[in-house]
Amino acid sequence: MNVPEPKKNFSLKAYNTFGIDQSAEKFISVNNIDRLRETLAKYAAESLFVLGGGSNLLLTQDVAGLTLHIGLKGKEIIDTDYAEDCVLVKAMAGEVWHDFVLWTLEKGLGGLENLSLIPGSVGAAPIQNIGAYGVELKDSFVRCEAVEIKTGKARAFSKADCEFDYRHSVFKTTLKNEYILTAVYFSLTKQNHLLKTGYGTIRDELVQRGIENPTPSDISKAVISIRQQKLPDPKEIGNSGSFFKNPLIEKTLFLSLQDKYPEMPFYEAGDLMKIPAAWLIEQAGFKGKRFGDAGVHTKQALVLVNYGNAKGQDILALSSKIQLTIFDKFGIRLTPEVNIYP
Ligand code: FAD
Ligand code: NAP
Numbered sequence: 001m002n003v004p005e006p007k008k009n010f011s012l013k014a015y016n017t018f019g020i021d022q023s024a025e026k027f028i029s030v031n032n033i034d035r036l037r038e039t040l041a042k043y044a045a046e047s048l049f050v051l052g053g054g055s056n057l058l059l060t061q062d063v064a065g066l067t068l069h070i071g072l073k074g075k076e077i078i079d080t081d082y083a084e085d086c087v088l089v090k091a092m093a094g095e096v097w098h099d100f101v102l103w104t105l106e107k108g109l110g111g112l113e114n115l116s117l118i119p120g121s122v123g124a125a126p127i128q129n130i131g132a133y134g135v136e137l138k139d140s141f142v143r144c145e146a147v148e149i150k151t152g153k154a155r156a157f158s159k160a161d162c163e164f165d166y167r168h169s170v171f172k173t174t175l176k177n178e179y180i181l182t183a184v185y186f187s188l189t190k191q192n193h194l195l196k197t198g199y200g201t202i203r204d205e206l207v208q209r210g211i212e213n214p215t216p217s218d219i220s221k222a223v224i225s226i227r228q229q230k231l232p233d234p235k236e237i238g239n240s241g242s243f244f245k246n247p248l249i250e251k252t253l254f255l256s257l258q259d260k261y262p263e264m265p266f267y268e269a270g271d272l273m274k275i276p277a278a279w280l281i282e283q284a285g286f287k288g289k290r291f292g293d294a295g296v297h298t299k300q301a302l303v304l305v306n307y308g309n310a311k312g313q314d315i316l317a318l319s320s321k322i323q324l325t326i327f328d329k330f331g332i333r334l335t336p337e338v339n340i341y342p
Pocket of ligand 2 (some may be wrong): 131132133134198199200201230231240241242243246267276277278300302337
């Protein structure tokens, strides 16, 4: 076997965008599938923690056992006539998501532009069915390939197998910690007619730029600009994006809240109503608040931040305080979107 020696007590500070200084007991980065299988076999008796870009992660203690960083690289066009006007594209799990999006745009392919500038890896993107500005990964997802952790066997998952939902997939519930995703396939369009520009801020940004008939690249540039104005860059302020999911609430609760808070924003989501968690957190007075080095971002209240030396426990304590306050005030339970270790 060619399994490299693991790094021991390896700091993960540079491997999580919160910038939390916890260590991995053992750390290995794998960049090919055979090595991945061999490593899984060799460390079968140890607890395993799979790490991509660490941008949806809060470490609250050191990671026991083996931390396996997925560094599988490669992206290619598999079929230029996959479906009407569509191209089939494959990206390996360790590719940086945003670099992959830019590569598809350079090839003139549309579908992922609204998902520009989301940090992290291609392999983690299906785990929470990443979404932004009215588009979700599932909209262009075709299938993914994975390796079963227990057996090392390869398996393909269709879109239906993945059970995608709002910031959700089967890999967060029944198949949690069972598979490592190794590659993802997307169907992307050669035409511009499927572009999604309906999301308010994108529309406004395109109008401001004087663009009437946008290309996927125009939308990507608009999204990048909006995100850069509103979201903290993890290189400057540690964060993991939205800490909580936007809650989906029953219509009865919605109507009673609307009576009390007529200005409350909402979006219909099937039988339920989606309330922006950022609005709830702002109403509860947390926006811009700082507790030591843990805080709530000044421009986007859904983003919890590490101003320097916050511990994972500090961020977790702040998130619990927010959850309790929101429940007391609105009767709504906020659930974390971020993966909290352990
Ligand atoms: P990690 O944090 O490394 O891992 C996340 C989870 O997936 C962990 O449970 C890990 O064990 C598992 N995992 C990672 N790789 C694999 C693999 N190959 N196989 C199996 N399991 C794996 N998310 C959105 O949906 N929309 C946004 O607009 C958005 N904006 C963000 C903005 C900022 C500034 C930040 C910091 C985060 C944002 N996020 C957003 C969250 C995050 O970027 C995404 O969830 C991203 O897909 C996480 O990728 P990652 O590689 O960093 O995953
Ligand atoms: P925003 O535009 O201020 O809107 C606040 C929330 O309202 C969003 O989270 C969004 O829910 C919802 N919303 C707004 N317009 C909507 C519409 N036309 N239809 C349905 N829902 C609508 O949000 P923002 O914070 O600047 O973020 C912009 C986008 O990037 C959002 O899609 C957001 O999810 C995504 N984002 C995600 C993360 C993350 O870590 N997950 C971090 C930053 C940004 P949805 O979230 O369901 O879209």
